[in-house]
Amino acid sequence: MPTYQFEAMDTEGQEIRDVIDAPTEDEAVATIRQMGYFITRISEKKARAKAAGKAGSKGGRTFAIGGVSSRQLTTFTRQLAILQNAGLPILRSLKILEKQSKPGRLKNSLMDVCEDIESGAGLSEAMSKCPKCFNRLYVNMIKAGEAGGALEVILLRLADFMERDEDLKRKVKGAMIYPAVVITVAVGILTFIMIKIVPVFKTIFDDFELDLPPPTQLLITMSTAIVNYWYVIPLIPMALVLFVKLLRKFRQGRMGWDLFFLNVPIAGSLQEKNILARTTRTLGTLIASGVPILECLNIARDTSGHAMFEKMYHNVSESIKEGESIFKPMEENCRAPFHPVALFLWMLFPALPAAALMIVPGDVAQYAPTAIGVCAICGALWYFMRMKRRVVELFVTNMIDVGEETGELDTMLFKVADTYDEDVSVMTESLTKLLEPILIVFLGISVGFIVVSLFLPLVSLIQNLS
CATH class of the missing domain: 1.20.81.30 (Type II secretion system (T2SS), domain F)
Structure with missing residues (x-):
């Protein structure tokens, strides 16, 4: 049976060095803990010299990239x-x-x-x-x-x-795994059909010189574009990510993007609740620990990671310097302001899918400019309708007001954070359950469109032959 040498601390803080016999290291650790010791180091005795050699080579500082998880x-x-x-x-x-x-x-x-x-x-x-x-x-x-x-x-x-913060992040990330896998598989299947299956049917249609209906023409045009310009497919999301990163490098660009995303249905609300949960819990923890209120607000501002919330906490901090309470300036800054960059983005992104009509063969392409204009106007109208809504709900400001009046601000902030933590968890689970049927329906419609588009000319061919 192996012998393990260990170093530990007892309940009085005294350092203990001893050996123990156990079949495995895990059982040795369990036995030592049952004895009431806190283990600081354990190693197999016969490998002590080897372990000491390794420790000597690694005992100093090592080169490290990045931060700490x-x-x-x-x-x-x-x-x-x-x-x-x-x-x-x-x-x-x-x-x-x-x-x-x-x-x-x-x-x-x-x-x-x-x-x-x-x-x-x-x-x-x-x-x-x-x-x-x-x-x-x-x-x-x-x-x-x-x-x-x-x-x-x-x-x-x-x-x-x-x-608590780590658990919330883990829940959100875990809920996004299934939709990401389904989307990846769906894109892979559709790409395979477009590259391998549709060109075979195109050859058949060309050999019989068939007059193709508009859906089939659209499908073949898309297939030809994917086959000839397949490298553009991964470049599109990469270009969008690069565009957003470059936009956020500038102060006004970052504010515009954050306000744009805040008005995205479901995702914007989820981000808003997540930020409020994180910042209110940060504020409550710092206030309960005795940190000065101005420093608390500055730290909460930095942990928000959102330009609009950073501006709000900055304004609250400046008002407190002038003798105000937290409630009044937060109530005054609870609505998202108008921003031209956010308006531009809300006109741009809805218009991008409509621009795809320009590649459709036939008379459909002539309606592309009109469709682009209509989508851009609808995006602008949506932004103006959502622009002045409350980002910080009345529930939050009222709880802060009560907390300041009763002297239990930290307790009220913790209750707000707990409420939003629960809301984020429920919304994440609901979103996952909602995305599952939506993705399945989308995949079914896509495959159905491909099948119908390919078989319409074949039906016409069979009728002509008969």
């Missing part, structure tokens, strides 16, 4: 809170977690934090020097915990906040 940071925060609750000094807790961390950005940052603390810096000051690992929200909450002498409570609250 939210799941990794959440786990670190939860473990740090447990160690602090056990009464360990902060430096010792950080060194324990640094030793058990895998080589990467987090391990490098923890080494830097430990060095700064040994030099006399505070935890929040040391973490602020590692912005790729610890953001402003994280640093300010740690700073508030240090000032209030309740660091372990703040760490637990921070871990809870990060776990």
